[in-house]
Amino acid sequence: MARIVKFALEMKNGFQARNNINELRNHFDYGKIVGYFTDGRLVRWLANRGYEKEVTELESLNVNDDDFKKRICEILQVDESLAYDEDNVMDEELLNRLEKVRQYTADKTILDNIDKVATNQKELLELAEKNESEIYLCAESFVIPLVVENVTYIGIGNPTAVIKSSHYIDFAESNIVFKNVNFNDEYNKICDEFLAKEEIQAQLAEDSDREADGEMLWLEANEYEDTDKEKYIQLLKEAAALGHSRSMFDVGYYYEKDEENIELAKHWYENAIQGGESAAYTRLGHIYKEEKNYQKAEKCYKKAADMGNEYGMYYLGLFYENIRCDEKTAITWYRKAAELECVPAMSILAYYYRSRKEYNEALLWAEKAAEKDYADAKILIGTMYYNGEGVESSYRKAFEWYENAAKDGSDWGMVYLAGCYERGDGVAQNWSKAYEWYSKAAEAGNENAQEWLEENGSTEAKKIKQFSENAIAELCSVIIHGRLENGTKIWQEEGSRSDGDFRLFNYKCWDVNYTRKKCYSLKEPFWSKINEYNELSIGMGYYPNIIDSCQYIVFTTKRVYVQDEDGNLHYCPYSIIKDVILENENKLYCKLEDESTWWLPDSKKWINEIGGHSMRMFLLIMGKIFGECEYNFSMNEITMLSKVKLESLGGKSILEYM
Known part of the structure; x- marks a missing residue:
């Protein structure tokens, strides 16, 4: 619990x-x-x-x-x-209500529940219609709607509860409770006649006061739980002495977890059980299970379950599955717990039905648990989308569920998310992101992530992690322009157009709005892709002929896009490039990791405008950094690349990253 x-x-x-x-x-x-x-x-x-x-x-x-x-x-x-x-x-009505209540009390519990306070008969009836289980009555006379059951009325400023009845009412039968509330004289007379002895009335008042005092002490104790343990335990024990069962439970939990004094913990849990605290049976069950006293453990879990405690049912299911090896009985208890909104039980049911390939039932329970932010259930849903189990296979949806679980702090969610980035499943392949999430999972204690880092945490991997988006943009501009960001020329540029007319490469990333402004004729498919993969533009150009102004080439942090003269979109991720071929100075194409080929549309046009050797060099470098490009640079190319020193990487040569 x-x-x-x-x-x-x-x-x-x-x-x-x-x-x-x-x-x-x-x-x-x-x-x-x-x-x-x-x-x-x-x-x-x-x-x-x-x-x-x-x-x-x-x-x-x-x-x-x-x-x-x-x-x-x-x-x-x-x-x-x-x-x-x-x-x-x-609203103004609630503010007025709050102002009136503050004239009688500064109790934070009451002020925090101002929407449950009635200051007149109309407000009382509205709260009763909402089936509020607790209603505060403030300083007036209120006719109590006796047909409404299961309500606790709590008085503020000495209110009067008017009971319209000619006979004594046993409010316990309707689960109606009054605290700090006076009855009207007529009904008090009826009560006096029925109870007869003042001693009985005094005893009832004393019990009520003890209960209220115990509750107040327990609330006060919780204010000190994280700041002053000594004060916390002192107040809990004072509340427990007044018969407050939840305080007894909390004292037992303190001795079990903080002091590791199991015998004292048992003592306090047993006292809490006498006060009707079903969760204490669950804690005792855990203790006896650790002591391998399985008979007592089972008995305690069963007692909690029989008292309607959903976690008692859940742990009883775990006991039958793992200790008694009785899966059928375990599932029965898991389902009972899940139907009472026990989230771990929902998740474990989902995994069970998935193992039996009952995917609809599995997804039903997993989604219920995921709605309550249970990370294991989110991972299961992601895996079902990944494998196409009962749903249409979707790496993208799998990625989104894994990401959701990872951001909740789940180490396994982080591992699955890292795997998506590593393989490019549902998202653009991104080695640096994979490294980042494996590292977070390892820090959280995940052994699989720690093993992955041992195998892949090389100097090269760490360098890739350092390779920022602005470094990619700077690299692109240096290669295309043939000069460093500081203006130092390192080789002769190839293209035929001036910087102001065509070459929109400025050594920094551009956001989507800037790209839209410069490439206003780009068609929708491009914007859908760049938004889906969260890309930034690093260089772009258009064919300057006004008739063909719809033709664009855009380099982003993750891929190259081309819109041809018919408005069709073509793109190639850097991460899958194995080699780049410049053929006869007028054709450029990429060999990809799946042995297919990606041709640059209108190659001759773009080669003339940008430069074929520059484009080829940039695409090869990106393929090597973010993919499995097998090309080996010639000595002449290595000499050229040795001059490419990026300010974004502290003046280091790009050769250090390949």
């Missing part, structure tokens, strides 16, 4: 910000931020995580200030353009 953590702030698209301020920035929702600022949760959230500077600045703000939006965006370091005026903010 997961540990209790600090409260989260719900941001855009339901994202739960729990850990740091970057999560607020990355999922910024201005409307919700205003609401959290207004009710005080934003300041407490930041203070709990040590953002003292931001807290100080926020405390000087007033939501009615003319420059409030600008200042709060500056404090949180968020682009003000993300703060849309039409975003929903806390």
Whole structure:
């Protein structure tokens, strides 16, 4: 069972910000931020995580200030353009409700749940219609809708609950609970007559107070969990002494995990069980399983499962699968847990059905788990798309699922993503990206990634990782122009046009908008490809005849594109080039790794404009750096390349990277 953590702030698209301020920035929702600022949760959230500077600045703000939006965006370091005026903010009615409640309490739990507070009868009925399980009653008299069951009413400012009944009601039967709430005189009289003895009434009040006090101490304890363990345990034990079962569980978990005192952990878990805490059975099951006391472990898991604990069901399934070798019973419990939204159970069911080639069922459960950001399920979906299991095979979709899992921090997601970059599956082959993700997986402890790095982590591989996009752009311009970025000429350029008329090579990458501006007649297929593979332009040209102005050649960081006079798009990735042939000074073609051939359309035209030897040299270099090009440069070519020293690589020669 997961540990209790600090409260989260719900941001855009339901994202739960729990850990740091970057999560607020990355999922910024201005409307919700205003609401959290207004009710005080934003300041407490930041203070709990040590953002003292931001807290100080926020405390000087007033939501009615003319420059409030600008200042709060500056404090949180968020682009003000993300703060849309039409975003929903806390409405005026809720603000009025909050202002009234603050007259009676500063309790953060209540203020954090202002949308569950009723300050008049109308608001109470609206909350009851929403089937709220907890409703706060503030300072008024409220007629309680007795037909609504399973509600806890909590009083603020000494409210009165008016019970319209001529007889005593056992609210426990309807699971209706009142805390810090007075009843109307008529109903109090009925209660007095029914209970008869003041001692019984006092005992009931004492029990209620003990429960409320235990809950408050437990909430207070959780504020110290990460900052002051001694205070945390002290408050938990005080709450446990009042009979608070969750506090007993948390004390047991502390002794099990932090102190590694198993006997004390067992003692506290057993106390929690007496208070009805089903998760304590699950923890005891883990302990007995580690001690190889399988009979007791099974009994504990079964007790938790019988009490409706979904994780008890899940771990009981694992027990039957791995200890009892009873797959049929295991699957039964996995399904029961999954139906109660236990995410690991959903994922393990998906893997089970996939092993039986029941792909529809596998995908169903995997998608349910993936919706809850479970990385293993995302990897499974990616693999099913990769292999075409129950779905149409799609390397691109596989890549996207692996990337999603990797960004969630899954080491295996990182390994699968790195493999896609290494092979070019669903994405342009990119050795540097593969190296990067294998390295991240290795840092996360993945042994497969560590073995890969041992085999491939050579000096050459590290050099490729250093080869930036701007270095590619600079290399392209140096080769085409025949001069370094600083103006030093290293050989005679070949093309027939001047730089201003044709040769759009400027030693730096261009983004898509610049490319669109210069190549306004390029057809849609080009833009779809360059966006799909996230490419940057490094050099481009057009045939200057105004009649044929639709003809372009564009070099990007990953491939070369040509749009012919009919508007057809042709392209070739650098990573699959094995050799480049310049034939009779008017034809240029590439031999590819699959033994096929890619011809440069209108070769003679582009050779005349750019230079055949320059284009050939650049394509060979890119094939060697990012692919498996087998060409060996001649001594004359090596002499020429020794002069190509790039500022983007600290003045190093390109020969060091081949």
